[in-house]
Structures are given as structure tokens and as C-alpha cells.
Amino acid sequence: MPSIIGGKYKRTKIEVPSKLVRPTSALKREAIFSILESYFMQNSIDIYKDKSIIDIFAGSGLIGLEAVSRGMKKSYFIENDESVFETLKRNCEKVCKRNEFEIIFEKAISGIDRKFDIKPSIIFIDPPYNKGNIDQILLKIIKNKIKFHDTIVVIETEKNQQIVIPEGLVILKERIYGKTKLIFLN
Numbered sequence: 001m002p003s004i005i006g007g008k009y010k011r012t013k014i015e016v017p018s019k020l021v022r023p024t025s026a027l028k029r030e031a032i033f034s035i036l037e038s039y040f041m042q043n044s045i046d047i048y049k050d051k052s053i054i055d056i057f058a059g060s061g062l063i064g065l066e067a068v069s070r071g072m073k074k075s076y077f078i079e080n081d082e083s084v085f086e087t088l089k090r091n092c093e094k095v096c097k098r099n100e101f102e103i104i105f106e107k108a109i110s111g112i113d114r115k116f117d118i119k120p121s122i123i124f125i126d127p128p129y130n131k132g133n134i135d136q137i138l139l140k141i142i143k144n145k146i147k148f149h150d151t152i153v154v155i156e157t158e159k160n161q162q163i164v165i166p167e168g169l170v171i172l173k174e175r176i177y178g179k180t181k182l183i184f185l186n
Contacts, residue, residue: 002062005029007069009095014060017087021059024126024156028177029066032154035173035184036122045121045150048072052118054146056108056137057127061088065095067122074118078104078111108132112140119148126156135164138185142168153185 001013005026016023024032040047048071055064056078064075077092079085085105092101104111108127123146125137134155141147153169159181165171173184 002026002060004062004066004069004095006033006066007071009065009069012069012095014062014065014091014095015087016060017081017084021084022128023060023062025177028156028180028182029062031175031177032063032124032156032182033066033070035175035182036152036154039152039172039184040121040150043150047121050118051121052076052116053122053124054078054112054116054120056112056123056125057132058088058103059084059126061091061101063124063126064101065091068096068100072121073100075101076104076116076120077101078106078108080105080107080111108137109140112137112144112146116146120146120151123147123151123153124156125153134161135166138163138169139166142166149186151186155181155183155185157181157183 004012052074053064053067054076058077058079064077068075159176169185172186175182
């Protein structure tokens with residue numbers, strides 16, 4: 001069982017559904033938060049205070065739960081698989097206070113059609129490899145004005161997957177970890 005690696009809930013074990021989910025490894029989670037925290041610090045922006053994370057294709061919720069553990073006000077989880085949803089709910093209830101999370105039980109593309117009450121500093125997109133149309137999701141994030149000037153979009157995908165970055169987003173960093181590529185967009 002993976003554990004949260006930082007913040008007030010550090011070492012809390014997180015349940016992972018047995019199928020359909022590829023949890024982000026501790027190494028990649030540490031890299032993601034290190035890069036994000038460094039970027040926000042360099043730009044004198046508080047990544048966590050009164051901000052949220054939108055965790056699209058949430059799975060077990062590891063990334064969103066990690067963000068809450070580190071001080072994020074709220075995590076929005078978008079997940080549409082019923083068996084995965086139950087595990088995600090248990091993980092959220094184990095780690096978070098009720099006002100620190102919201103689970104949106106919808107497909108990713110429609111789950112971002114809503115208003116998020118707390119401004120996101122991070123939007124995390126991690127579909128099953130070669131599934132989930134990242135290009136369409138990025139376009140919809142721009143169209144729906146979910147991303148603000150200081151919101152970073154992080155994509156975790158198979159390293160050879162080609163992604164069309166829409167106008168309005170630029171690549172800040174790309175990192176390869178084995179079969180995985182992390183892309184940071186602003």
C-alpha cells in the first residue's frame with residue numbers, strides 16, 4: 001500500500017483499487033510537488049493557502065490527498081469508475097476533513113464543466129495510458145476558464161504519447177521517469 005509522503009498526514013497508508021488504477025509512485029509524487037513548490041516559491045505565490053487541486057482521473061486520490069496533507073484547502077476529485085469511486089471515498093474519509101474534499105462522479109470531460117468554488121493552483125491529469133483524451137480536456141480547461149494565470153496543469157502520461165498543447169498554455173517543464181512523462185503547463 002502506498003503512503004502519503006509529505007505534510008500532516010505523512011505515512012498514512014492509501015488503499016489502491018486492484019484494477020484500472022496505476023498510482024503515481026512516491027518518486028514521481030515527490031518530483032511533482034518539488035517542482036511545483038519551487039515554481040510557486042520563485043514566483044512568490046502560496047501554492048496551498050486558500051487554493052485547491054483538481055485531480056482528474058483521480059483513482060485512489062494519491063495526488064489530491066498529498067496536496068491536502070501539505071496544506072491545500074480542498075481537493076476536487078473527478079472519477080467515473082464505480083469500483084474505484086468507493087476506494088477513493090474511503091481514502092478521502094480516512095485522510096481529510098469533510099470540507100477538504102469533493103468527489104465528482106463523472107467522466108473527466110464533463111466533470112470539468114462545473115464551477116469550482118475554490119481557485120485551483122494545480123490541475124492534475126493522469127488518465128490510463130493512451131486513454132482519456134488529454135487534448136480535449138486541455139481545450140475544455142481553457143474554454144471553461146478553470147485555469148488562472150497562476151494555475152499549473154500537470155499531466156502524467158506514457159512517455160511516447162503525443163499531446164497537442166492548446167493556445168493559452170505553455171510548457172514549463174517536462175520530465176521522464178521510466179515509461180512515464182510529466183508535463184508542467186502554465
